[in-house]
Amino acid sequence: MEANEHEHVIEVTDLRRVYGGGFEAVRGVTFSVRRGEIFALLGTNGAGKTSTVELLEGLAAPAGGRVRVLGHDPYTDRAAVRPRTGVMLQEGGFPSELTVAETARMWAGCVSGARPPAEVLALVGLESKAGVRVKQLSGGQRRRLDLALALLGDPEVLFLDEPTTGLDAEGRRDTWELVSTLRDAGTTVLLTTHYLEEAEQLADRLAIMHDGRIATTGTPAEVTATQPSRITFELPEGYFVGDLPPLAELGVTGHETDGRTVRLRTRELQRAATGLLVWAERARVELHRLDVRSASLEEAFLGIAKEVSAAETAHTRKEYAA
């Protein structure tokens, strides 16, 4: 079959997961991932990322909603989905007495049409550790072995649950490069991560989860654009905030001062920065320590978590008052 890049290889609709005891960890999650895309699930601890990914991997049945991976239900039609997907769990759990090469060979025995184990070990930079026992690997090297095993079946869809946790900066960059190369070759990747820089570098699209729901979704640029940009500078000697041009007319939506430092928030960065610089030029003053920046994904993440918590508190108060 011709690969269609517009085809949704992962489709999740109103997905729910309830654990024994009645706790609802996933509360109506909807998203889709196109072929050849890297999609990142972000969220605070306990947001429900792993609980969601496990449903996509077919490890549990949803309490409600629908999941399709490559057009199949990954739980009831596991036999159709499993050979075409690669899974890197948060905790691999290998027999620790085996060597790296033995582990890869053992795993390859369970995968139909597996790639040569040495090839996947080389992909993740573990070829020199082939003879080392798993128990002697560092945490980061174990994560790389996990990734190598997920690649044995040359999967169309790769699930990566926190793939770079425990890796040093170089290992993280190497993994990013490998995941990008896999995407460029057409692999669809769904990853969870706590590293916002990782999502910013890798993800074509992302969703931020909070408390079992998706709080926002879009490209990293779209998600970042939901938050205001910032302009910071020091007030020139002898000037006060009231001497600045009317801030609202510059598109500034809020400001704070800390001694002589002024911080402006705006959704119209160019207009606000231009207005401020024209004013400084005319007043013949210099704005020391001037810093003009768009929101980062980290700011968007923190801003969204704060907004969601504030909305929940307001909702609870309203219910309490009613």
Ligand SMILES: Nc1ncnc2c1ncn2[C@@H]1O[C@H](COP(=O)(O)OP(=O)(O)OP(=O)(O)O)[C@@H](O)[C@H]1O
């Ligand atoms: N087996 C379980 N039984 C009951 N509750 C569970 C179980 N597994 C997870 N939970 C709860 O479900 C919620 C979501 O957990 P999950 O591991 O999916 O979050 P996460 O977003 O992956 O978090 P983290 O970033 O910390 O890995 C948490 O409140 C967690 O305590």
